[in-house]
Amino acid sequence: MIENVIHRSTATDEHPRVGLDPAAGPVHEVLSVVFQVREQVAHRPAELCVLLWQRALAPARGTWSLPGGRLGDDENLMDSARRQLAEKVDVREVRHLEQLSVFSEPGRVPGERRIASTFLGLVPIDGDPRLPVDTAWHAVADLPDTAFDHGTMVSHARTRLAAKLSYTNIAFALAPTEFSMSTLRDIYCAALGYQVDTTNLQRVLNRRRVIESTGRTAPPGPTGGRPAALYKFRDTALRVTDEFAALRPPG
Amino acid sequence: MIENVIHRSTATDEHPRVGLDPAAGPVHEVLSVVFQVREQVAHRPAELCVLLWQRALAPARGTWSLPGGRLGDDENLMDSARRQLAEKVDVREVRHLEQLSVFSEPGRVPGERRIASTFLGLVPIDGDPRLPVDTAWHAVADLPDTAFDHGTMVSHARTRLAAKLSYTNIAFALAPTEFSMSTLRDIYCAALGYQVDTTNLQRVLNRRRVIESTGRTAPPGPTGGRPAALYKFRDTALRVTDEFAALRPPG
DNA sequence: ACAAAAGTGTTCGTGCTACACCCATGG
DNA sequence: CCATGGGTGTAGCACGAACACTTTTGT
Numbered sequence: 001m002i003e004n005v006i007h008r009s010t011a012t013d014e015h016p017r018v019g020l021d022p023a024a025g026p027v028h029e030v031l032s033v034v035f036q037v038r039e040q041v042a043h044r045p046a047e048l049c050v051l052l053w054q055r056a057l058a059p060a061r062g063t064w065s066l067p068g069g070r071l072g073d074d075e076n077l078m079d080s081a082r083r084q085l086a087e088k089v090d091v092r093e094v095r096h097l098e099q100l101s102v103f104s105e106p107g108r109v110p111g112e113r114r115i116a117s118t119f120l121g122l123v124p125i126d127g128d129p130r131l132p133v134d135t136a137w138h139a140v141a142d143l144p145d146t147a148f149d150h151g152t153m154v155s156h157a158r159t160r161l162a163a164k165l166s167y168t169n170i171a172f173a174l175a176p177t178e179f180s181m182s183t184l185r186d187i188y189c190a191a192l193g194y195q196v197d198t199t200n201l202q203r204v205l206n207r208r209r210v211i212e213s214t215g216r217t218a219p220p221g222p223t224g225g226r227p228a229a230l231y232k233f234r235d236t237a238l239r240v241t242d243e244f245a246a247l248r249p250p251g
Numbered sequence: 252m253i254e255n256v257i258h259r260s261t262a263t264d265e266h267p268r269v270g271l272d273p274a275a276g277p278v279h280e281v282l283s284v285v286f287q288v289r290e291q292v293a294h295r296p297a298e299l300c301v302l303l304w305q306r307a308l309a310p311a312r313g314t315w316s317l318p319g320g321r322l323g324d325d326e327n328l329m330d331s332a333r334r335q336l337a338e339k340v341d342v343r344e345v346r347h348l349e350q351l352s353v354f355s356e357p358g359r360v361p362g363e364r365r366i367a368s369t370f371l372g373l374v375p376i377d378g379d380p381r382l383p384v385d386t387a388w389h390a391v392a393d394l395p396d397t398a399f400d401h402g403t404m405v406s407h408a409r410t411r412l413a414a415k416l417s418y419t420n421i422a423f424a425l426a427p428t429e430f431s432m433s434t435l436r437d438i439y440c441a442a443l444g445y446q447v448d449t450t451n452l453q454r455v456l457n458r459r460r461v462i463e464s465t466g467r468t469a470p471p472g473p474t475g476g477r478p479a480a481l482y483k484f485r486d487t488a489l490r491v492t493d494e495f496a497a498l499r500p501p502g
Numbered sequence: 503a504c505a506a507a508a509g510t511g512t513t514c515g516t517g518c519t520a521c522a523c524c525c526a527t528g529g
Numbered sequence: 530c531c532a533t534g535g536g537t538g539t540a541g542c543a544c545g546a547a548c549a550c551t552t553t554t555g556t
Binding site: 180181182198199202220221223224225226227228229 | 507510
Binding site for chain 4: 449453471476478479480
């Protein structure tokens with residue numbers, strides 16, 4: 001499923017130093033910021049994590065990079081992002097993928113010019129993809145040394161995710177298919193970085209018809225407690241749920 | 252100020268049909284959706300308009316295109332957008348410019364592959380730039396035949412503008428430096444496409460500290476009426492004024 | 503019985519809409 | 530003094546935050 005060999009071979013493709021044709025235009029690359037909420041340390045609250053791989057070769061050897069690579073001739077950006085991610089994770093685990101902004105400073109990476117289109121990818125909390133040896137999840141709040149402008153890209157992606165959690169159903173891509181409200185609260189807390197009240201979260205998502213009860217319940221933990229009702233998201237694609245914060249059309 | 256000659260010469264650059272090196276990667280182009288609120292027909296309500304130029308040559312001869320062109324070697328996307336716009340309008344009139352999404356379908360234009368980064372540009376209502384002969388403002392609600400995917404780009408830009416009018420001070424780039432509340436309401440109505448209540452608009456923008464009174468007033472029109480107080484925007488750069496519609500951090 | 507976890511109800515504040523009412527000017 | 534347009538006040542609603550209270554389980 002995970003093919004390290006392919007990944008190693010494309011590493012050469014990342015920054016070709018020889019046979020560089022100065023007449024050729026800039027290279028277009030696609031980079032994905034893939035987030036997952038994970039329990040990094042056991043019995044600690046879950047954290048928002050991002051998928052990074054460690055560069056074995058120059059430039060920026062040893063630093064951590066976003067997965068991605070060159071745009072192919074017969075694919076659009078979204079397809080390219082999916083294809084490149086396939087080298088790092090089982091892409092079926094990536095439940096949502098959307099375009100973020102483009103980084104185009106002429107000197108953003110050494111060597112030939114590269115224009116980077118970035119994507120936001122989301123993996124549900126119960127997904128556990130196998131990873132190549134050079135690839136790992138890192139807590140967004142505690143990033144290692146990142147290559148080039150990749151750190152900025154991660155923080156842009158996080159800001160976008162936080163915004164969309166407020167006015168869309170985007171959490172469907174971070175949550176398991178069936179979940180208790182406490183699980184969902186933990187996901188929101190990790191992604192937003194601040195405490196969220198379970199009660200209000202449920203009411204908001206119910207009113208907006210984002211989630212619905214499945215009628216089933218989960219058994220309580222070893223310390224007892226009332227069994228939790230299980231919920232699911234109504235949609236499996238992005239939907240805006242609160243379009244107008246202000247200045248709505250007259251009704 | 253407006254140099255038609257330069258524009259004509261770059262028209263060749265738009266779709267080079269000869270000397271095409273198949274080994275070269277895709278061309279990166281920048282396209283700008285520039286909006287202005289304008290009184291298209293006298294004594295009719297003002298409308299949101301977009302700047303388009305009519306193609307004199309194949310492909311898509313006669314259809315209307317967004318201003319733009321190839322990304323240069325030593326410029327980033329934003330600089331490129333500004334440079335390309337300089338061929339169509341006095342760029343000093345463009346008060347705001349921001350990145351929108353990238354269009355990357357391999358077959359989106361005939362001939363060599365072109366990847367298009369789109370931008371949203373805004374010109375204030377009192378700006379009246381001279382235009383080249385092939386260039387004109389068109390009401391967004393009544394677009395002519397547009398080239399390739401440019402129609403989609405315009406509607407994406409409009410959606411983005413409408414969203415940002417709700418939660419940012421972006422209207423500063425559409426309004427004159429000093430304005431009455433009725434003028435501002437007209438601008439909001441045109442940009443949003445629905446009726447906005449003057450009273451509430453003022454209260455919302457005041458509470459969010461987006462606008463402030465200048466202390467001056469405008470003389471009433473020929474039919475009389477109370478003189479209008481004049482206001483101005485506090486900032487001349489984009490600012491988010493209502494970050495969290497819901498799920499705010501506890502405070 | 504008691505602790506733990508989940509779910510419900512109630513109060514409160516805030517921000518926005520809608521609409522009635524008051525003010526200033528020209529004819 | 531009336532028509533016209535601008536400005537203010539107020540009632541009501543919708544939504545979300547906070548928190549106390551009830552329900553259901555395990556030990």
